Amino acid sequence: MAGLGTLGNRLYSGEVSYNIVGRRKLWYSVSAVLLILSIATLGIRGLNLGIEFKGGAEFSVPVATATDASIVQARTAVTSTGNTVSSVTIVGGSTVRVQTAALTSEESNKVSAELAKSFGVSESEVKVQLVGPTWGSEVSKNAARALVVFLVLVALFLAMYFEWPMAIAGLVALGHDVLITVGIYALSGFEVTPASVIGFLTILGYSLYDTVVVFDKVKENTKGITSGSRMTYSEAANLALNQTLVRSINTSTVALLPVLSILVVGVSLLGAGTLNDLALALFVGMLVGTYSSIFVATPILAQIKERQPENIALAKRVTAKRKNSPDAVDNLGAVLVGAPIVHAAGPRQQRVKKPRARRSGK
């Protein structure tokens, strides 16, 4: 912990600086590979949709200990009612879960009675879920609609609170997160249930939440930057990233700990279910979200901003100034070279002056 604390100090002062913005090509490549993989897997394998999306019936029978024999037993029981089993799985070691095609409620009553009889449990202990064939498509339709509305609103908010380049960068990072998370689902074959969809939708909020915090610092660091010639927009953005790095790590840890706890407790106590489906989506999404707010959102933002005339001019002035007086290249120059650069010097008092002067103007 103390290590992270000390790193925080050095990151803040600029003593240690990771060149994140400058290495955007590397991050873009990493993301591009992940995105292509995600899209390819989605196209080839598709998602393993739960019965909520396909329609069908699901029966969960509590048993003392579920073994492979239970699977056969369940299959036999269901087949004896004249219905076809689509899958039997053991969940959490103590539940046998049977899925079938869509059943009428009469058929489902027969199946659940037969299962209860076969496993010697009372019929009310059998959890039954019947899903009509249109339900899943409606859930997806609702989710898609929620997604579009949310994106529009959030883009407006970001554009108003920050500026358009930040809105674009934020949304790109968001799309990146959702695509990769869904891709990981396709790749791993985790079942997608309405709870996972909740998870995906939450990632939207979380990913942006994380990005907003970073952008807020970028906004602060780049305020009035074009009137000077000390550092380029990319450098200022990179400094902001470094300064909020400890916060990002802490926030992600604190957000992931409860999610991890849901996963662990959920798996050990319940087996699959709402809690796990949700937590899994969140866990994957939050990891990707933290990554993107640091390595995708800000580099894209810097790239867009660097194309604006005032920032091109700024970059020229900064380069000219550094050429004329090499001494002026302080630690910020290190940003251009590579990372991490650790300076032997202590805290830099000259770094302090600028932000304070800016703040007094507020």
Add this chain to the structure above:
Amino acid sequence: MAKHYRPGRSLVTIALILVGLTIWAFIPGKDHAPKLGLDLRGGTQVILSPKTGDGTAITPEQLTQTVSIIRQRVDGFGVAEAQVTVQGSGSSAKIIVTIPGQTSRTIVDQLKTTAQLNFRPVVAVDYGSPKPTDSPTPTASTSASSAPSGTPSASPAVSASAPPSPTPKPSPSVSVDPALLAPPIQATDLSGNFPDLFAALDCAKSKIADGGVVDDPKKYLISCEKNGSYKYVLAPADLVGTDIQSATAGLPPQGGAGWQVELKMTTEGAKKFATSTQTLSAAKAPQNQFAIVLDGVVVSAPAVNEPILGGSAVITGSFTVDEAKALAQVLKYGALPIGLDVDEVQQISPTLGADQLRAGLIAGGFGLLLVILYLLLYYRALGIVAVFSLMVAAANTYLMFIILGRGIGFTLTLAGIAGAIVAIGITSDSFIIYFERIRDEIREGKRLRTSVDTGWTRARRTILAADFVSILAATVLYFLSVGSVRGFAFTLGLTTLVDVLVAFLFTRAVVTRIANSNWMNSGSAMTGVSPERLGVAKASEVTQ
């Protein structure tokens, strides 16, 4: 920033809020625990989507009527906390029925059957419950007369469909198997034990008046009036709900006492009604009455004074506005032109529900513990403030769950618990943003007291912006989704609001307060704000 920030005032405010919520949540005689959703207590949840037969859009009136009929059926199950709610509107409307505790397999069939409205000639009438007084001669509360447009004609023929009454006597001594009195009490003819059943029936004790029973219109039926005042033996239905074209409540054009209901039949219905009323008007009371039976319950039983041939009738009586409107609604939509598609059925045993609740609570507790440990290790004294802030937020949220459970029927589901657990992270992040800002200020060489103030000014913006995005996500999810997604979105939104409240009123105030203490300024590593550990030379602090 406030000119003179007074931490004391904020602390008093948050304390008052907490005390207020506690008193509100623990009002004697009310529920003192959050309402649990079905997945946590077991039961049946059915999501139905109403569909018109011809694919036309569902009117809000049809929806309301469908819901009220379903509610009547659900009430028939006798489960106190059963809920019927509508989410969405128009063609995307969903009716969500939640019946806690019940996992009977027949529930779904009973719910999705469309309501049945039957017009049955009355064979016999009696008081709903045994009366000590003499044999009753009840008069129906309403009477039908031909509409002005109707062409009255006197043809006193008694059709074979209304056989002689069994003239039952109110003799409570008759003993029959109570199982035979379970609704619907039906038979193909009036022989056998039918008279005995009628005599033995006590509407006050029977479940008939709860409704929700699907009766066979081709058979005889014994039923009760909705308020249980009268019981009837009813002949097979002459007309069914689909024979009615429209029904409206109105005031009599010539004036007169009370409201009335005007009825218009379809062409087919008019023919049937003509035949029926010809028979009825010729019969003696009570056999000149027809009963309007909805889902097995007698809604009204007007007497027919004359045959009604034109297909329009008026039901008069001393109706109040509401009674007339309610009757018109029943007549108009009694036999719903609406079919119900079953979208999803979930039946969860109470044991599994309890397991899920336990797992949810353990996961939440464990997650909270991990977060607390992390905050304490990293932020030391400030971490303690964060932990207390989390406690205050948790207390607030829990109390809100109780209050909202009572107030707007908010139920805590597994997805909701997951939302709350996720919120631990988002709530803690507000503190992290604030603490990191304070530390940034200290790194710039400021003193703790100043850092706490300037740090807040800067953190506040970030916290608000970030929480706004979170609330935006929760709101959009809440309004554009159905079922468990909503529960999750609601909890997430609520906890984010609580987070803002706690960060503004509690965390900031406490941090400001302790920033004045000598110990916090001592530079001890345990404070979490030691300038030395934050990379500022001790000397620089002294000189400032």
